[in-house]
Amino acid sequence: DMKVTQMPRYLIKRMGENVLLECGQDMSHETMYWYRQDPGLGLQLIYISYDVDSNSEGDIPKGYRVSRKKREHFSLILDSAKTNQTSVYFCASSFGQGGNTLYFGEGSRLIVV
Amino acid sequence: GDQVEQSPSALSLHEGTGSALRCNFTTTMRAVQWFRKNSRGSLINLFYLASGTKENGRLKSAFDSKERYSTLHIRDAQLEDSGTYFCAAETGNYKYVFGAGTRLKVIA
Numbered sequence: 001d002m003k004v005t006q007m008p009r010y011l012i013k014r015m016g017e018n019v020l021l022e023c024g025q026d027m028s029h030e031t032m033y034w035y036r037q038d039p040g041l042g043l044q045l046i047y048i049s050y051d052v053d054s055n056s057e058g059d060i061p062k063g064y065r066v067s068r069k070k071r072e073h074f075s076l077i078l079d080s081a082k083t084n085q086t087s088v089y090f091c092a093s094s095f096g097q098g099g100n101t102l103y104f105g106e107g108s109r110l111i112v113v
Numbered sequence: 114g115d116q117v118e119q120s121p122s123a124l125s126l127h128e129g130t131g132s133a134l135r136c137n138f139t140t141t142m143r144a145v146q147w148f149r150k151n152s153r154g155s156l157i158n159l160f161y162l163a164s165g166t167k168e169n170g171r172l173k174s175a176f177d178s179k180e181r182y183s184t185l186h187i188r189d190a191q192l193e194d195s196g197t198y199f200c201a202a203e204t205g206n207y208k209y210v211f212g213a214g215t216r217l218k219v220i221a
Binding site: 031033035040041042043044045048058088090092097100101102103104106107109 | 117119146148153154155156158161199201207208209210211212213214
């Protein structure tokens with residue numbers, strides 16, 4: 001059905017708590033991404049995954065880690081969330097390892113208080 | 114690092130009129146994508162271009178890798194075109210760098 005699904009869509013966490021954002025895609029895309037978007041800024045790349053257990057840091061990886069154990073699933077983990085990690089997080093996937101359209105999920109809004 | 118400058122940052126159009134959005138790149142990019150963020154927050158694919166131009170309905174996009182820019186033209190704007198438009202440029206290592214977005218408001 002060509003869909004990227006993010007869970008949860010909305011989340012409120014206290015500072016220091018762990019956060020797990022999950023992303024699934026049904027297109028067997030090799031490459032998956034995690035971005036965050038803040039007001040007045042474009043999307044910033046946190047991590048990119050080229051396939052299972054083949055992950056690479058993006059532009060702002062500090063404070064985040066990822067897990068890709070299955071091709072269709074890519075998780076973003078915040079160990080000990082900070083208030084400056086309040087943001088909207090977007091997952092995306094694409095066929096192959098570049099040169100193809102990005103498909104985005106609907107975003108996960110995280111508030112850290 | 115690689116940067117994308119997107120302009121204008123905000124734009125108001127009356128229904129039926131048109132305008133162009135532009136992204137300038139600081140380096141040579143492999144391709145560009147254009148997205149619209151709708152009222153639900155979803156990023157909708159508009160175009161993917163590795164070169165040349167593409168047209169879809171009232172939208173037309175161009176990408177010139179050598180001159181380091183891409184444009185998105187909207188004609189006969191409708192109320193449902195309102196939203197934030199982003200360009201994303203594909204760098205040599207298959208990552209994307211996003212512009213800061215253009216907030217478009219179409220006015221009746």
